[in-house]
Amino acid sequence: MPETDAESAGVPAPAPVHPVDESRPLGRVLLFGIQHVLVMAATPISAIFLMSAALHLDSRLTVDLLSAAFVLSGIGSLIQSLGPWKFGPRLPFVMLPGGAPLILFLAIADQHGLRTATGAVILTAAFSFVVLPLFSRLLAYFPALVIGTMIVIVGVNLVKVGAVLVTGRPGGPGFADPTHLLLGLATIGFTVVFYLLFTGVLRQLAVMLGLLAGTALAGVLGRLDLGSASQGGLVSLPQLMPFGSPQFNLLAALPLMIYSLASMAEATGQTVVNAEAVGKEIDRHTAxxxxxxxxxLTSLAGGFLGLPLMVTSGENIGIVRVTGVRSRYVTAAAGAVxxxxxxxxxxxRAISVIPSAVIGGTAMVVFAVITVLGVQMLGRSDLDRHSNTFICAVALALGLLPILVPGVYGGFPPNLRILLESGVAVGAFVAAVLNVLFHHIRPGVAARLTTRRTEDAR
Structure with missing residues (x-):
C-alpha cells in the first residue's frame, strides 16, 4: 500500500472522528435538530400549561414562563451537547422541565407559596453541586444491572406519558375519544411507513415526517385550531423572578433536595445509555x-425565571437510536432552535397547536425505544445469575407499581407520597440497595462465616 505524505514524513495520521463529534452540513444539522424539537416540544408546553392551571396564573405570566421554558431548555441542551469546561458530557442531550420535579414544585407552591417554591429550586440546584463529589464516589454501586432496570422503568413511564397524550386521562372528559385514537395510531403508522419505504436522510427524518403527516390529517379532520397561532405580539422575553424575590426555606425544599439524589441516579443511567446508543466509550466518573x-447549572438559572428543576431528557435518546444520527451538534442545533x-x-404558538394526540403517537414510538435500550442493557447484566434476576424483578415490581396503579400511595403523608410515586426513584433505590446487599455485603459476610467455621473445625 503506498504511503501517504503524512506517513512518509513520519507524521501520524489523524485519528478518525467519532460520529458523536462529527460535524455535518448546517442545513442538515438544523433539519435534524428541528426533528428533536418537534418531538420534545410538547413537554415544556404541557408542563407550563399544567403549572398555569394548577396555580391559577394569568395568560401573560403563562406566556412568560413558556418563553423561559424554551430558552432554558435550549441553553441546557447546548451545555450538555457542547460541554464547556466541566459542564456537559458532550453527548447528544436535550433538557426539559416537567415530570416529578414539576409535581414537587407545585406541592411546595401550594403549601408555602410560589416564592418559596422558586427558592426551593435554587437551594436544590446548589445542593446538587455540594453533594456531587460524594455521589461520584457511589457510582461503583450503579452497575449495568441497576442502570438497565432504571432505564426500563423510565421508558415504561414515558410510554405511558405519551399514551395519555393520545387517550386523555382515564375518567376525564373525552377519554379515549375515537378521533384522538385515530390520530395517535395514524401518526405511528405514518412513521412506520416512512421508515419502511425511505432510505438515507428521509428515513432518518421518519419521526418528524410522521408527526407532520399526523398534523396534516388532524387538519383534514378539523382537529387543528390555527386561530391562536396568529394572536399576540412577535417577541416574548423571559421575566426575571416573575413571582417576586425567592424565599429560602430548607424544610420546604427538603423533598425536592431528596428527589435530586434520585435525579442524579437517573442522570447516571441516561448518560450511560446515551453513550451506548451512540457507541461512544465514556469514563462514567467524569462524564x-x-x-x-x-x-x-440550568436549574439554578431556571429558579430565577420561575421554573421547576430542569433535567436531562431521555426523549432524544430514542430519536438518536431510531434515526441513527449520532452527532451532538444536532442536539446543539436543537438547543439553538x-x-x-x-x-x-x-x-x-404555532408549535402549541399541534394536537396532543399526534405528539403522543410520535412520543410512544420514541419512548418505547428507550425501554428497548434498557432491556438490551439488562441482557448484558448476567441475568442467568439468580441473584441478578431477583434484584431486577423486585426493583421492577416496586418501581412500576406507582406507574401502573396511580394513586396507590394516596394514603401516605404528602412529602413521602411524592417520593414514593416517582417510580424511577423507587426502582433505582431498590435496585441499588439490593445490589449492595447481594454483591457487596453478602459475599463479605459469607467469607467471614466460612473462615470462622474453618477455624472452629481446627
Missing part, C-alpha cells in the same frame, strides 16, 4: 458529574 453539573422559539412568540 456523569458533567451531566449533573449541567442539570444543576429552542432559544429562538423562546423569543419568537408566533413560533411558540
Amino acid at each position: 456523569v458529574p458533567k451531566t449533573i453539573r449541567g442539570d444543576a 429552542l432559544i429562538v422559539i423562546g423569543f419568537l412568540a408566533p413560533v411558540t
Whole structure:
C-alpha cells in the first residue's frame, strides 16, 4: 500500500472522528435538530400549561414562563451537547422541565407559596453541586444491572406519558375519544411507513415526517385550531423572578433536595445509555458529574425565571437510536432552535397547536425505544445469575407499581407520597440497595462465616 505524505514524513495520521463529534452540513444539522424539537416540544408546553392551571396564573405570566421554558431548555441542551469546561458530557442531550420535579414544585407552591417554591429550586440546584463529589464516589454501586432496570422503568413511564397524550386521562372528559385514537395510531403508522419505504436522510427524518403527516390529517379532520397561532405580539422575553424575590426555606425544599439524589441516579443511567446508543466509550466518573453539573447549572438559572428543576431528557435518546444520527451538534442545533422559539412568540404558538394526540403517537414510538435500550442493557447484566434476576424483578415490581396503579400511595403523608410515586426513584433505590446487599455485603459476610467455621473445625 503506498504511503501517504503524512506517513512518509513520519507524521501520524489523524485519528478518525467519532460520529458523536462529527460535524455535518448546517442545513442538515438544523433539519435534524428541528426533528428533536418537534418531538420534545410538547413537554415544556404541557408542563407550563399544567403549572398555569394548577396555580391559577394569568395568560401573560403563562406566556412568560413558556418563553423561559424554551430558552432554558435550549441553553441546557447546548451545555450538555457542547460541554464547556466541566459542564456537559458532550453527548447528544436535550433538557426539559416537567415530570416529578414539576409535581414537587407545585406541592411546595401550594403549601408555602410560589416564592418559596422558586427558592426551593435554587437551594436544590446548589445542593446538587455540594453533594456531587460524594455521589461520584457511589457510582461503583450503579452497575449495568441497576442502570438497565432504571432505564426500563423510565421508558415504561414515558410510554405511558405519551399514551395519555393520545387517550386523555382515564375518567376525564373525552377519554379515549375515537378521533384522538385515530390520530395517535395514524401518526405511528405514518412513521412506520416512512421508515419502511425511505432510505438515507428521509428515513432518518421518519419521526418528524410522521408527526407532520399526523398534523396534516388532524387538519383534514378539523382537529387543528390555527386561530391562536396568529394572536399576540412577535417577541416574548423571559421575566426575571416573575413571582417576586425567592424565599429560602430548607424544610420546604427538603423533598425536592431528596428527589435530586434520585435525579442524579437517573442522570447516571441516561448518560450511560446515551453513550451506548451512540457507541461512544465514556469514563462514567467524569462524564456523569458533567451531566449533573449541567442539570444543576440550568436549574439554578431556571429558579430565577420561575421554573421547576430542569433535567436531562431521555426523549432524544430514542430519536438518536431510531434515526441513527449520532452527532451532538444536532442536539446543539436543537438547543439553538429552542432559544429562538423562546423569543419568537408566533413560533411558540404555532408549535402549541399541534394536537396532543399526534405528539403522543410520535412520543410512544420514541419512548418505547428507550425501554428497548434498557432491556438490551439488562441482557448484558448476567441475568442467568439468580441473584441478578431477583434484584431486577423486585426493583421492577416496586418501581412500576406507582406507574401502573396511580394513586396507590394516596394514603401516605404528602412529602413521602411524592417520593414514593416517582417510580424511577423507587426502582433505582431498590435496585441499588439490593445490589449492595447481594454483591457487596453478602459475599463479605459469607467469607467471614466460612473462615470462622474453618477455624472452629481446627
